Amino acid sequence: MENTSLINPELVVNHKSQQRLFTYDERDVTLYALGIGACATNALDDKELKYVYHEDGQKFIKVLPTFATIYSLGSINIDEIPGMSFDPRLLLHGQQFIEIYKPLPTHGCIRNKTTVVGLHDKGKAAILELEVVSYGESSDEPICMNRLTLYLRGAGGFSKSPRPYSYTNYRSNRNLAFKHPKTHPFAVYEECTQPSQALVYRLSGDYNPLHSDPTFAGMAGFSRPILHGLCTLGFAVRAIIRCICGGDPDIVKSISGRLLLHVYPGETLITEMWLEGLSVMYQVKVKERSKTVLSGVVDLNRPASTL
């Protein structure tokens, strides 16, 4: 069969991307927290007010660990990767892996270094993996790392030999191989997303019309705009911080998640959690459709003081 995919793997994996600066302040941190549902049902919530307000004279807004994903968004421009031609309407976010090395600052300027770390031909799709390491503007010590997987429907078939092309230049996302235990979950947290969830979340930097434009969403194969995958991940990790970390976001060390199915804004998310040592395995289901939409693992750097 003729190879019609326009991806040139040699050009893609040899691409050296530029460093980009990302500047933010507490307003961005607050808007992000509201975008992933903090205080959505209780404006007095004693576990979450700190993410959106200087409660009791608290000096800084508390930063949620998944805010690290926002560092990477602005630094990624797939259009600038040579040899990477695909239909942007068919792009879906597949996976995210985050490592946090230091508490995330409440404001500042971040220097992001992006590298292509994976490219795979899955026949019906291409998978592109990007790694973004984030530093303080004038520091060589990383604050966090994001490794994201983009699933490009219809862009596979670019292998030049019968063996499907597959390139990876990192060891592994330590905790992506997740199979949820058969036991009863340690904790379960149910929460409704708002019909306007994606319209609020997009203000944190992901303006892909897939999440806001009904016509575009239709062309991408959905009945209406879908929620950002990183918004669903933010809901899940916030639930874990509430239920397992005693409300302390600073004990989250790393986060992984595989997005299994889309979520429509307004749907109810049920996060199930299993605790094994310092690892929290989790999965998120959409209540209305009884479907699992996300699963992964959150590793903690110490046990929660409340457990």
Ligand SMILES: CCC/C=C/C(=O)SCCNC(=O)CCNC(=O)[C@H](O)C(C)(C)COP(=O)([O-])OP(=O)([O-])OC[C@H]1O[C@@H](n2cnc3c(N)ncnc32)[C@H](O)[C@@H]1OP(=O)([O-])[O-]
């Ligand atoms: C960041 C900026 C952009 C943001 C956009 C969004 O937020 S979009 C909104 C948020 N995102 C969403 O809503 C997306 C939700 N997810 C989905 O809709 C589906 O999971 C899918 C369409 C991504 C893949 O489904 P399918 O039935 O076509 O796949 P299949 O089961 O036939 O497997 C084929 C191969 O691909 C592999 N593979 C499979 N899944 C994933 C994955 N998630 N990840 C990585 N890899 C994955 C699988 O291992 C297999 O490889 P193998 O083993 O043969 O070597």
